[in-house]
Amino acid sequence: MKVDVLTLFPAMFAGPLDESIIKRARQTGVLDLKIHNLRDYAHDRHKTVDDRPFGGGPGMLLKPEPIFDAVEKLKRDGTRVVLLSPAGRKFDQVIARELAQVEHLLLVTGHYEGFDERVRHALADDELSIGDYVLTNGALPAMVVIDTVTRLLPGALGDDTSAHEESFTRGLLEYPQYTRPAEFRGMKVPDVLVSGNHAEIAKWREAQSQSRTRERRPDLL
Numbered sequence: 001m002k003v004d005v006l007t008l009f010p011a012m013f014a015g016p017l018d019e020s021i022i023k024r025a026r027q028t029g030v031l032d033l034k035i036h037n038l039r040d041y042a043h044d045r046h047k048t049v050d051d052r053p054f055g056g057g058p059g060m061l062l063k064p065e066p067i068f069d070a071v072e073k074l075k076r077d078g079t080r081v082v083l084l085s086p087a088g089r090k091f092d093q094v095i096a097r098e099l100a101q102v103e104h105l106l107l108v109t110g111h112y113e114g115f116d117e118r119v120r121h122a123l124a125d126d127e128l129s130i131g132d133y134v135l136t137n138g139a140l141p142a143m144v145v146i147d148t149v150t151r152l153l154p155g156a157l158g159d160d161t162s163a164h165e166e167s168f169t170r171g172l173l174e175y176p177q178y179t180r181p182a183e184f185r186g187m188k189v190p191d192v193l194v195s196g197n198h199a200e201i202a203k204w205r206e207a208q209s210q211s212r213t214r215e216r217r218p219d220l221l
Helices: 020-028 064-074 093-099 117-122 139-150 160-164 198-216
Strands: 002-007 032-037 079-090 104-109 126-129
Touching: 002 064, 002 139, 020 032, 020 139, 064 104, 064 117, 079 093, 079 139, 093 139, 104 139, 126 139
Parallel strands: 002 032, 002 104, 079 104, 079 126
Antiparallel strands: none
16 A cells, blocks of 8 residues: 655654554555655745734644645545545544555545635545544554554554454454463453354354443444
């Protein structure tokens, strides 16, 4: 998968996307990721990308010209242009699976008071938010989307079946997990998990997922 990110803060992406699964996916060619500075597409010598909103009000808006120029240069057949902003639909695992099928993602990160509305109307295929709160800019949401989607790409994880057992994959939270030692400070691993009876283990895990989801996230049921 190819992912391009348009941002005012490219340095924020160095580090989080150079470690762990994302690093391996980039090294093996599963993920082709490029970060682009929006100021490189500004039209004046001061690299201006924002201006005051018509009608007054606090804050500044991202101007349309640099974003239009950048998107039109980076876009190709099969590109899905996604804005990251608090006004978008809430990102979840279902949307992540949807995006993992896309050939090319172009993530445009918001800042200040957001985008000139013409960007939404003429350029965006989608608009996503990672939660009902406001962040300083869209860089962190873009990283969340990249991380979540990359995990679903074939070859990104050591075992591709791992992504099918995680929370939210089946609309449920993941069941409790244990490892060695079988007893620690008086706390024992459930007998069924050391029984070797795989059918009973599967039943126990399903029941635990249902119970945990009902208790913690009944909205998912």
